Amino acid sequence: MPAAFIGHGNPMNALDANRYTAAWKAFGSAVPRPRAILVVSAHWYINATAVTAMPRPRTIHDFYGFPDELFDVQYPAPGLPELATEISDVVHPTWVGADVDSWGIDHGTWSVLVHAFPDATIPVVQLSINADKPLDYHLELGAKLTPLRERGVLVVASGNVVHNLRSMNWRLADDGYDWAQRFNEDAKAAMLTDPTEFASLDAHRDFTRAVPTPDHFIPALYLAGLAGASAHPGIEVLVDGYAYGSLSMTAYTLGLSCPTTPGPPGSSLPPGKFPPDSSNI
Secondary structure, three states: OOEEEEEEEOOHOOOOOHHHHHHHHHHHHOOOOOEEEEEEEEOOOEEEEEEEEOEEEEEOOOOOOOOOOHHHOOOOOOOHHHHHHHHHHHHHHOHHHEEOOOOOOOOOHHHHHHHOOOOOOOOOOEEEEEEOOOOOHHHHHHHHHHHHHOOOHHHHHEEEOOOOOOOOOOOOOOOOOOHHHHHHHHHHHHHHHHHHHHHHHOOOOOOOHHOOOOOHHHHOOOOOOOOHOOOOOOOEEOOOOOOOOOOOOOOEEEOOOOOOOOOOOOOOOOOOOOOOOOOOO
């Protein structure tokens, strides 16, 4: 089964049609139907490593200040509780807890899946990001997930390699600051040539501006880990670009060549009343 990292950007992408969402749709159409989708989302960032293990995960609207239409979105995919045991087995001795009631499917997941797999019939499980662990831990954990690919599980990581909400400029809807472009281009070079070195990007001169908090960067480490563990990585850029100056929208596929038809240019427009930079939690 292939794998992917998706730069998901503004939650409004869930409702919009643009070149990024067109690429996500093309990706979903090109993937063989998975047994389940395992998502590492930037928005489940907690002090533990856990997986959702409920039969019917709820749709979580983990933001505020956005239009009612976004809160109306539901993604009623089933869960797959037994996958929690499989994950625990393949990553042993790393401890992974089973979350049966506290989380569900957050917008880092459903804002992408509503385009890639709109029928919401494939089971979806989320793996949390352990905020207490260093970058190397996540790279190594990603590599340990490799056996799941052989069992029909599609691993999707969802975040943004460059994600600085405080520096966003709504007028730069489809552009990036110089520092954002420098970091994203160097991150791309690492992902495409030696993904095992992706964690060393924390030494980059633009890291602190591009990654003021690690939650959105870390998901890319899971794809890098999977690629590093593969004899034939085959990483390709699914779609590339920037939003609002300080977000990179770059997405990658592993083990899948997926030509895309460009959608409408630009990123999703902001709501009429701009939400605060902390609203996308």
